[in-house]
Each structure stands twice: as C-alpha cells, then as structure tokens.
Amino acid sequence: MAVRSDQGKPEPLTKLDFEALARFRFGIRRYLRFSEETVRGHGVTPQHYQLLLALKGFPGREWATVSELAELLQLRHHSVVELVNRAQTQDLVERAAHPTDARSVRVLLTPEGERVLGRLSALHRDELRRMGDGFAALLAPDGTA
Amino acid sequence: MAVRSDQGKPEPLTKLDFEALARFRFGIRRYLRFSEETVRGHGVTPQHYQLLLALKGFPGREWATVSELAELLQLRHHSVVELVNRAQTQDLVERAAHPTDARSVRVLLTPEGERVLGRLSALHRDELRRMGDGFAALLAPDGTA
DNA sequence: GTCAATGTATCGCGTTACGATACAAATGCC
DNA sequence: GGCATTTGTATCGTAACGCGATACATTGAC
Numbered sequence: 189m190a191v192r193s194d195q196g197k198p199e200p201l202t203k204l205d206f207e208a209l210a211r212f213r214f215g216i217r218r219y220l221r222f223s224e225e226t227v228r229g230h231g232v233t234p235q236h237y238q239l240l241l242a243l244k245g246f247p248g249r250e251w252a253t254v255s256e257l258a259e260l261l262q263l264r265h266h267s268v269v270e271l272v273n274r275a276q277t278q279d280l281v282e283r284a285a286h287p288t289d290a291r292s293v294r295v296l297l298t299p300e301g302e303r304v305l306g307r308l309s310a311l312h313r314d315e316l317r318r319m320g321d322g323f324a325a326l327l328a329p330d331g332t333a
Numbered sequence: 334m335a336v337r338s339d340q341g342k343p344e345p346l347t348k349l350d351f352e353a354l355a356r357f358r359f360g361i362r363r364y365l366r367f368s369e370e371t372v373r374g375h376g377v378t379p380q381h382y383q384l385l386l387a388l389k390g391f392p393g394r395e396w397a398t399v400s401e402l403a404e405l406l407q408l409r410h411h412s413v414v415e416l417v418n419r420a421q422t423q424d425l426v427e428r429a430a431h432p433t434d435a436r437s438v439r440v441l442l443t444p445e446g447e448r449v450l451g452r453l454s455a456l457h458r459d460e461l462r463r464m465g466d467g468f469a470a471l472l473a474p475d476g477t478a
Numbered sequence: 479g480t481c482a483a484t485g486t487a488t489c490g491c492g493t494t495a496c497g498a499t500a501c502a503a504a505t506g507c508c
Numbered sequence: 509g510g511c512a513t514t515t516g517t518a519t520c521g522t523a524a525c526g527c528g529a530t531a532c533a534t535t536g537a538c
Contacts, residue, residue: 200451200455201451201454201455201458205454205458206386206389206390206450206454207390207391207392208390209386209390209454209457209458209461210386210387210389210390210391210405211390212461213383213386213387214387214405214407216361216364216365217383217405217406217407218407219361220361220407221407238358238362241351241354241355241358242355242358242359244351244355245351245352245353245354245355245356246352246355247352260355260359260362261362262359262362262363262365262366305351306345306346309346309350309351309354310345310346312354313346313350313354316354316357
C-alpha cells in the first residue's frame with residue numbers, strides 16, 4: 189500500500205492507491221444511490237429513511253433524543269430539528285416528552301414510519317447481501333482483495 | 334440474519350437487523366463526515382475531492398469524460414458539467430479536446446489539482462487504515478462480526 | 479443526406495444543511 | 509435558595525448543490 193507506518197508526513201500514493209480510494213468511494217456512492225432511488229420510490233427522502241433507521245436501530249430502545257440523532261446522523265443539532273420537523277409533517281415520527289429531562293425530546297416512530305421503515309430496510313438488507321463481498325473487497329485499499 | 338433465501342417478499346427484520354443497518358449507515362456517515370471536514374479544511378468541497386479522485390483513480394489513465402464521471406460519481410450528466418465548471422474556476426481541473434470524439438470532453442487534473450489531491454488522499458488513506466477493521470465489521474449485517 | 483442516438487451545456491428551481499441567534503431547563507456553586 | 513454556566517431544542521436567513529427541462533453539436537446507420 190506504499191505506506192511506512194503511521195507518521196504524519198506520508199509518502200506519495202501510487203496509482204493503485206488512488207484507484208483503490210476511488211473504488212471505495214464509488215462503492216459508497218453506488219450504495220447511497222441505490223438507497224436514494226429506492227426510498228424515493230416509496231415516497232420518502234434519504235434523510236427521512238436515515239432518521240427512521242437511526243431510531244429503530246438504536247441499541248436497547250426505539251427512540252432517541254435530538255442530540256443523539258445528531259451524533260448518529262453526523263449532523264448539527266438544528267439540522268436534526270429541521271429534519272424531525274419535516275418527518276413529523278409526513279407522519280413518520282412524533283415527539284414525546286423525555287421522562288427525566290424536560291429539555292430533551294424523545295423522537296419516536298409512528299406506526300406509519302414503522303411500516304415504511306420495515307419495507308425499505310428489507311430492500312436495503314437484500315441489496316447489501318447482493319453487494320456483499322464486492323463491498324468488502326473495496327475495503328482493501330491496495331487493490332489486492 | 335432472519336432471512337429465508339432471496340425471495341422478493343421478505344420476512345420482517347429483527348431488532349438486530351435494524352441495528353446492523355443503522356451501524357452500517359453510521360459508519361458511512363462518519364467516514365464521509367471525516368472526509369468533508371478534512372477537504373474543507375484544505376479549501377475544497379467534498380464534490381471537488383470526489384471529482385479529482387475519480388480522475389486520478391481512473392484505471393489506466395488520468396482523465397475521464399463527463400459521461401464517465403457521471404457514472405463514477407453517480408450523478409446526472411449536467412450535474413457533472415456544473416461540478417467541472419466549479420472545479421475549473423478553482424484551477425483544480427481543466428478541459429481538453431477528446432482525441433477521437435469531438436462531442437466528448439477530456440477532463441483532467443491541473444498541477445494544482447494534483448497537489449491538493451495528493452495531500453487529501455494521503456489523509457484519507459490514513460483514516461481508512463485507522464477505521465480499517467471497524468468498517469469491515471459493519472458489513473456483517475447480523476452484528477456477529 | 480437524413481435522422482436517431484449520443485455527449486455536453488444552460489437555466490430555473492426546490493431541497494437541505496449550515497451559522498447565527500434565541501430561549502428553556504438543568505446543574506454546580508456558594 | 510439564588511445565580512451563572514452548561515446543555516438541549518428551536519427559529520431564521522443564506523448559500524450550495526443536484527435535478528428536470530431544454531438546447532445544441534457531433535456521430536453513426538441506412
């Protein structure tokens with residue numbers, strides 16, 4: 189992979205390194221593209237799907253606070269607020285009082301959100317299995333996998 | 334993973350399935366977030382970096398046509414046109430005549446684009462090695478990896 | 479030479495994430 | 509218990525970006 193160890197000043201990348209990075213990026217873009225077209229075909233935006241998935245996929249519970257979602261979705265707090273607003277008008281999620289902290293808000297799925305997420309997640313699971321090994325190969329940045 | 338085989342009508346996903354999908358998505362978001370902050374810190378947008386990388390990472394050559402880029406970046410043709418326009422004003426890429434097809438355009442890196450890409454790609458390579466196994470584990474959708 | 483197919487470019491638009499800002503509740507300190 | 513600091517959520521204006529619709533040039537088939 190043309191790397192020494194883990195120093196700050198790296199030696200130049202080889203053509204193969206660039207190709208591997210590009211392949212990896214392409215794999216991600218392709219998956220996200222599949223996801224986008226799939227979810228839009230079901231009437232929701234990619235952001236909505238990610239929101240629903242983050243809620244249902246939260247370890248141990250089925251809801252999350254705005255701050256937690258900001259971390260999971262890697263967005264700013266107020267971007268999540270807006271996203272939740274939008275999803276709420278679509279009847280995909282709802283807000284509820286936090287049991288112990290009156291500042292926080294519990295964001296949780298509506299039955300409709302649950303239904304949509306179920307359908308979409310199944311399609312994503314299938315696609316991931318389809319990509320499966322191909323995706324894993326992308327992770328070998330020296331192109332030898 | 335709670336799957337039968339590969340039929341169209343899937344059985345419902347388990348909590349673990351949802352968690353795995355959410356983890357996978359989180360991993361992607363995290364990587365893209367790292368990428369965005371890194372490249373912006375060097376004065377380019379994420380789209381610019383992806384464009385440069387697609388050019389330099391093209392197997393066998395160091396340039397690509399607009400159509401090829403549209404496929405690699407998973408964008409519409411005209412979105413790529415606009416992206417190339419923007420990158421061109423930043424002196425990151427340039428257009429050149431296609432040798433055999435007068436309709437096509439060769440998009441290639443400028444020396445400046447080459448420099449920027451080299452620096453940024455090294456950082457991405459390092460980050461990927463850092464995430465390395467963690468990312469691979471995300472790919473096991475049943476959470477057992 | 480005509481015509482469909484291909485490749486690139488332009489324009490206007492809607493969405494979305496952001497920074498700046500504001501407000502409410504909780505926490506720590508004395 | 510009062511008060512400052514921190515934490516959590518929300519609002520507003522803005523800029524970037526990808527897209528659909530559209531236009532134009534070149535190629536290739538016949």
